[in-house]
Amino acid sequence: MKIKQLNDDCYCFESSVNIGYVHKGEHGMIIDAGIDQSSIRKVVRQLESKQLPITHLFITHAHADHYGGAFYLKKHYNIKVIAPKLEAAIVENPIIEPIYMFQGNAPLDELRNKFLEGPPVQVDQVVDEGTIEIDRFHLELILTPGHSYHQLAVATEGILYAADSYFGEEELDKHKIPFIISAKDTIASLKKLVETNYDGAIPGHGRFETNYHETLQTNIKYHQKILDNLEKELKNHPEGCSHEEIVAKLCEMYEIKADQLSMFLLFRTAVTSYITALIEEGKIKHEVKNYRIVFYPS
Ligand SMILES: [Zn+2]
Structure with a gap:
């Protein structure tokens, strides 16, 4: 994880989870903090x-x-922590993620791991989309649900x-079914970013790219392909598929490896995001039958 300078003010640290940095005179803003103390310490050491x-x-x-x-x-460090509304509530009460991943139930202990729950942090300033000045930083905050x-x-500088x-692209191939909570919002956010024109x-x-629009288009196509595959799979089952069955079918199709509960729940949420998008588009229907949620092609 080596510091990379992008222009006069902006830097990044490329790693499995990237970290950004913006420098303005006596102020320096880190963008995202990595998964744990050891990853952020690598960043801090280089900045210092x-x-x-x-x-x-x-x-x-x-x-x-x-x-x-x-x-x-x-x-x-005497830092000011800034986070989007709603996300800030989770950062301050991080058990919320294991709770929602476990469909609202009190989570089993194994779900309270560092991949689903970090240490709580007090947020000093809660922000929303729009242009904002924070001390010497001029930030354009783009809502991308x-x-x-x-x-x-x-976006800055x-x-x-x-x-x-x-x-x-490599990460898409690696994850196979990327983690999302709404396919409709994911695609709308991608299309919104396609309209931007940053350096x-x-x-x-x-990775950092100047021609990021191509990667955005690849992402849009990737999500649409998953939606198509899901719709096709359901068409082969006019008798309907339970939620559990359709999650399993899509994971099999993409050769997902998820033998741990927390890993499986991430994929269940992601697959459900594509299901709900198809329901909203009127391409599939759902009903509760024999105590199961069952999905049918429309
Ligand atoms: Zn994430």
């Missing part, structure tokens, strides 16, 4: 060796791989820190 200040942390969304290192920063409920991408609104962009998982 270049005598770059650490005064602010912007958390784009409340997934533990993006805020797990925030606790360490808050404890050791779909991967999480109220994710904000951050010509660079788009896109959070998890899109994935690098370059970096997603949470993937």
